[in-house]
Amino acid sequence: MSAKNAKTVLPAVAMTAVSMVLTLAVVVMWLGAAVPWPVALVVGLGIDGGWLATLAYERRLAAQGDHSRIVTGIGWSFGLVAASVLVAHALTAEASAAWLAVAWLPIAAKALWLVHGLWERTALTPVALDAIRGIGQEARDEAAVARARLRADATTEETRLTAVTAAGARVARVQARTAKTLSRAWSTLETARQGEETGRALTSVTTPVTPGVTPRWELPVWGPTQPVPALTLEAGPALTDEALDVLVDEIRTSEIPALSYREMAARFRAAGHSASEVRLRAAWKRVA
Structure with missing residues (x-):
């Protein structure tokens, strides 16, 4: 018997033994006044023996992986008879409360054997338990690796977005400074173009260089530009x-x-x- 098996079978055995002793004692005391005590002893041993026989047969069937409702019903009948004997004695005895306190022991013993049978039907071998533990550990390892991979991907994406955002901010700042500089430059050109003395000053500079020619000075204007169509020159026939x-x-x-x-x-x-x-x-x- 393994240690884990003993955790469920020993309480059932102890409860059954106490229930049988109490049933035998109650039957002998209860029937001893009406019939000879050997007869009362036989009756008590009959109840306990029948209970024990059906319990042994149930255990044999359980060891074979089988189950019989008839045998189970007979076992519960013996348990109910034993409990009924204890309850009847408690109701007629002087210390009824004390006897009623132990009258549930046969039913409790049968319940413990039922729990032990359920445990045996669901029990696994050490090899199966080791395999289950290995599968559970592998699943936990895979889940931990997946969580770590997700955290790493999230950190990488966050770092990339931070870098892209910072680069975009730098580009925006450079564009803003460039636009501001161009705005000041075009403002200066516009002021020069709108000035009354601008054309006169430029003409006075170019007059000594190009006598008799009055150039037209126009500075660039801030605004949209119109594309200039390409010039098409038609070459005539070559002269001799x-x-x-x-x-x-x-x-x-x-x-x-x-x-x-x-x-x-x-x-x-x-x-x-x-x-x-x-x-x-x-x-x-x-x-x-």
């Missing part, structure tokens, strides 16, 4: 050297005195003719 010489001579001698090379070249190009600078200068040398 003879045709080029004729044009150069006509333009040079169109006025008196004859035009200089620079004035001739400007009028040549203003008229829409096309020629490289090398050919144009060679034609000038030929006709002049």
